[in-house]
Amino acid sequence: xxxxxxxxxxxxxxxxxxxxxxxxxxxxxxxxxxxxxxxxxxxxxxxxxxxxxxxxxxxxxxxxxxxxxxxxxxxxxxxxxxxxxxxxxxxxxxxxxxxxxxxxxxxxxx
Numbered sequence: 001x002x003x004x005x006x007x008x009x010x011x012x013x014x015x016x017x018x019x020x021x022x023x024x025x026x027x028x029x030x031x032x033x034x035x036x037x038x039x040x041x042x043x044x045x046x047x048x049x050x051x052x053x054x055x056x057x058x059x060x061x062x063x064x065x066x067x068x069x070x071x072x073x074x075x076x077x078x079x080x081x082x083x084x085x086x087x088x089x090x091x092x093x094x095x096x097x098x099x100x101x102x103x104x105x106x107x108x109x110x
Contacts (some may be wrong), residue, residue, distance in 0.1 A: 001072040002069050002071060003069070006067055009066060011101065012053055012066050012068070015097075016043075016047050016050035018082065018085045019039075019043050019046065035077070038073055039081060041074060045068070046078075053066065072109070075109055076109055079105040079106060082098055082101060082102050085098070
């Protein structure tokens with residue numbers, strides 16, 4: 001099952017930067033390794049989109065939505081990562097953008 005997520009270029013960059021912390025995570029147990037593996041796949045996918053956006057960003061593309069296709073377990077992991085990281089965010093605008101993505105994922109996963 002696929003979940004399609006439509007993000008603005010700015011929101012995609014914010015989300016990719018928010019979940020960057022997963023690269024510093026360490027896993028010990030088998031379950032943690034499995035979870036971390038999914039989290040790393042999601043982070044890599046969003047990092048790739050963010051790099052592509054930064055390379056081709058211009059005034060005309062700033063309003064276009066970027067579609068990110070995630071498998072169900074990847075979308076679920078992204079929601080969990082964002083819920084975990086939103087607690088650490090102090091800028092109101094960034095927090096709102098992350099919360100919008102969490103709400104969108106929650107609605108599509110239900």
